[in-house]
Amino acid sequence: MKAITYSTSGSHDVLTLTERPVPEPGPGEVRVKVAVSGVNPTDWKRRSTTDPDGEQVPNQDGAGTVDAVGEGVPAERVGERVWLWEAAWQRADGTAQEYVTLPSRQAVALPDHASFDLGASLGIPALTAHRALTVAEDGPEQLAPGALDGRTVLVAGGAGAVGNAAVQLARWAGATVIATVSSPEKAALATRAGAHHVVDYRAQDAAAEIRRLAPEGVHLVVEVAPAANARLDTEVAAPGATIAFYADDGGDAAIPVRPSMTANLRWQGLLVYTITQAAKDRAVAAVSAAVAARALRTGESAGLPLHRFPLARTADAHNAVQSGTVGKVLIDVPE
Numbered sequence: 001m002k003a004i005t006y007s008t009s010g011s012h013d014v015l016t017l018t019e020r021p022v023p024e025p026g027p028g029e030v031r032v033k034v035a036v037s038g039v040n041p042t043d044w045k046r047r048s049t050t051d052p053d054g055e056q057v058p059n060q061d062g063a064g065t066v067d068a069v070g071e072g073v074p075a076e077r078v079g080e081r082v083w084l085w086e087a088a089w090q091r092a093d094g095t096a097q098e099y100v101t102l103p104s105r106q107a108v109a110l111p112d113h114a115s116f117d118l119g120a121s122l123g124i125p126a127l128t129a130h131r132a133l134t135v136a137e138d139g140p141e142q143l144a145p146g147a148l149d150g151r152t153v154l155v156a157g158g159a160g161a162v163g164n165a166a167v168q169l170a171r172w173a174g175a176t177v178i179a180t181v182s183s184p185e186k187a188a189l190a191t192r193a194g195a196h197h198v199v200d201y202r203a204q205d206a207a208a209e210i211r212r213l214a215p216e217g218v219h220l221v222v223e224v225a226p227a228a229n230a231r232l233d234t235e236v237a238a239p240g241a242t243i244a245f246y247a248d249d250g251g252d253a254a255i256p257v258r259p260s261m262t263a264n265l266r267w268q269g270l271l272v273y274t275i276t277q278a279a280k281d282r283a284v285a286a287v288s289a290a291v292a293a294r295a296l297r298t299g300e301s302a303g304l305p306l307h308r309f310p311l312a313r314t315a316d317a318h319n320a321v322q323s324g325t326v327g328k329v330l331i332d333v334p335e
Helices: 041-050 116-122 124-130 161-172 183-191 206-213 224-235 258-263 277-290 311-322
Strands: 002-005 018-019 029-039 059-067 081-084 099-103 107-110 151-154 175-181 198-199 218-223 238-243 266-269 306-310 328-332
Touching: 002 311, 018 311, 029 116, 029 311, 041 311, 059 116, 059 328, 081 116, 081 238, 107 277, 116 124, 116 311, 116 328, 124 161, 124 218, 124 277, 151 206, 151 224, 161 218, 161 277, 175 183, 175 277, 183 198, 198 206, 206 218, 206 224, 206 277, 218 224, 224 258, 306 311, 311 328
Parallel strands: 151 175, 151 218, 175 198, 218 238, 238 266, 306 328
Antiparallel strands: 002 018, 029 059, 029 099, 029 328, 059 081, 081 107
């Protein structure tokens, strides 16, 4: 089978198209014929900074069809359409290959109406978004329709992959959603994702506009750039609000201490890989329910343009994500 591998950290040039044997699933595992592999910032960051222990196949997310099962896995899973998450986390085999084996729980049933493109766009972005939306002290621990009724959510970077998932999930759960963006083009994308209000922070006084839209303040912030936005988040947060940050924007955040104390704000960092298994299980279940309800979508009409590459150009796909391509980068895995 065809696979992309690397044996040393470095630029996208370390990625090589190779031939490997088709793997066999072990106990508790399934083998998936990968149709689409999704690329996230975490994929190129790991490739560029961490030397693998041997040969590594990149990419955490993907979608395809179960074609074999290991001991202890119901035979009925063969033929099931699935989406994959954390395929390469602490494992040598990511989704940038024709077949991948992984624990059965990390291959989640994908409804017939949901495309493989959508399946490959879930994983890291959707699970991260779910966690960000469920870390507040007063919950909820798991999203569902009505879970965020009466709350206002601010999504920073509403045109990004995590931002897009956060907008869609928050709206599905009943929140009023405000998204911040940096251009009219990105504003259009956040609106298509379902944001009720969009603020262009380069063209508007973001704090004043958000306060106009949410006079009592926002209850939850999904934050992609804490160093840049710490003061803004503090200015617009409601008493007792949570600022959940999931990315490092290149510097340490100078958190306004006294205003944060006075308003009893919670600054909550998160990395989806290292949250508890129970939190992951809740996130996977909620994301699956949102997909089944058609509340999670992908593509231009959903505010997440798709950019496609063949498997042989995985290096270009990684470079596209690293260079800040707006939308979702996908890799079509050959038959």
